[in-house]
Amino acid sequence: MDKNHEYYVFANLHEALIQLGMEDFSIRLTEADPELSPLGDILMYFKGDLIGLIEVKKSPSTASIVRNQLKKWSQSKYKFKFYGLINDVEMSLFNENLYPMEASFYTFREVLLYIAKLMRHQDHEVSEETELIEEALSRLFHSIFKGLIDDNVLDEIIRGVKIDGEKHEVLFNESIEMQLIDCLLKTPEEGTKIYKYTALESAFLTLNHKQFLMSGIVGMNDTTEVDYVESYLFKISIEDHKKHWRRIEDLNQKFIMSCTALKDDLTMWRLYGDDFKGASFEMEILKPSSRYIIKQVHYAKRNGEDAILEVLKKVYNEILNRWGLKLIFKKIDIWKHFFKPYEYAVEREVRILYTGDETDEKLWNLTYTHQILNPFIFVKMDESLPFKIKKIYLGRKSNAFSTNEYQFQQLIRERGLHKEINVLISDIVNYR
Template sequence: MEEELLYHYTSLEALYAIISNIKPTSENEAYFTLRATHASFLNDLNDGRLLLEALKVIGINENKLWLSLDRTGYPFVLSLSELCDDLNMWRCYADQGRGVAIGLDKPILDEEYHTYSKGKLDICKYVSKGELVDILKEDGSEKIITDNNVLSLDRLIVDKLLVYKDKSFTAEREWRIHVMDTEDKFRVNPNSDLIIPFKELKIPLAALKSITLGPKCEYERNHFSLSRILSKYSQRIRIQKSLVSLT
């Protein structure tokens, strides 16, 4: 049966940190961690705001929205893509093609992340603000809000805040693991002057199926090193080279 994979684009440095810190579990299995970033620190500065703007249009008070966000926690996102070897993804998310795309088994991610308390894997839905307003009216969200149901508003925020994205990002074909939480860690982004909040997500090692080295990432020597690092684990992880031309 053909594999169903989703890809996490990142730097070579980040990949090394990930695979150098694979941990065993009590069940004699293993896992690694990926970082879900606070939504306010993603490349799209409007990420998560589309729903809030649409809710204001249909009549919800802005103060109620902020109170709901305080109750539900901070929004964290791990971005994935259906695209295995895409020029724009290499440029935007993998160190201008010097990074990697980590191929992850979608069914395993589905099984691991299917609840809002732990995190949920969802496909992104690309809409305009006007289209989202219509969706909220059609699915009954407007009635929930006008009934002043606090719990229903909180559930709406948790369920949909990080699922909707602006249509200009459609080409990225994004999926994401999203979670609301009040606990976080911090890191400094070496490419900017930001201290970034993040949350660690445990991923079963069995989900790691492939590593694609970017078009500007040296293949032969990195293939050798990665093979040596991963050789201690019994499962087969494909290491392959990008076929994209990037000069």
């Protein structure tokens, strides 16, 4: 870094602060701080609180320079309300989640006035302008969700969005957040067939006891999913151990089962059907149930972009950038399980999420693959389920598949399920 240029920027920012009469603001260089100096050159304070970090570059900020700087900031343990990148040509601001704030600025005066506007909104103006912001929020929601959500439903969602001026937050009332997500994700229609691939022993236990095993959602936080949605929306991860115990308790009352739209598919057999030695349930979707959410998993595109998460990210950052308010997603730990990266799109997954209560007998185990302590429950095969087994397919790689065909049929007969479920052998003959 050219120190002369750094001092030049610092001096001009300081002079601009004086000219604008911003007594609440102050700045200092990071050069004396060995932990902060690698992250940027100038620190900004508002009423004595550290709020911003500015990196000064002599050369223009190319895409690679911006990308590398954002990566450095995202990996740091220090977090700020805003980040600035200043060079000879322009000044760019990023919010606390490292997304661009407004367009680029071309004078020190412009960037300081914008920061002042942001901080004063957060300091005292939110409560005074709540009604105006609520009206603007309504227009913002209609502009962003136009064509995605029916206008009448969207109006209902907007009525369930409230501003907490003291905390500088925008929140959804009760079930409104889940209603929003429900509108954005696809629900399989009644009569749709979905498939659950599993080991032979699991298939036997399911039919023998006439109940399904459903795993707690915390156990879904494996290496393929952990913080995917949070990282996409906020460029940060959320540490589970920092959550309040009541939030943890609520999470552990949610249970999930993964299925697919793919019938008798060799890839699914290999991944989830014990390498074609297991079984696959064909299940039919029935009428909706208030305690179950059944959704097609939404996958990102090949380039990594997720259309639905992009919309949510746009809403979040528009609210943050315009008014300095955070849009709080209280139910993100639930609906995030319906989103996955592009690489998993071949699975065409359908997930069934169940909300338990105190009447459910909750058991615990360590997940086999990732050693996560996780609750699970059994749900009975009865009229309360929004799905039912129609067929069970047996994999051909098992030496006893032909014997098990009639043995499973006998088990089903003895359990009184023979009028509902047929036992078949997979049609796939060529496999390795």
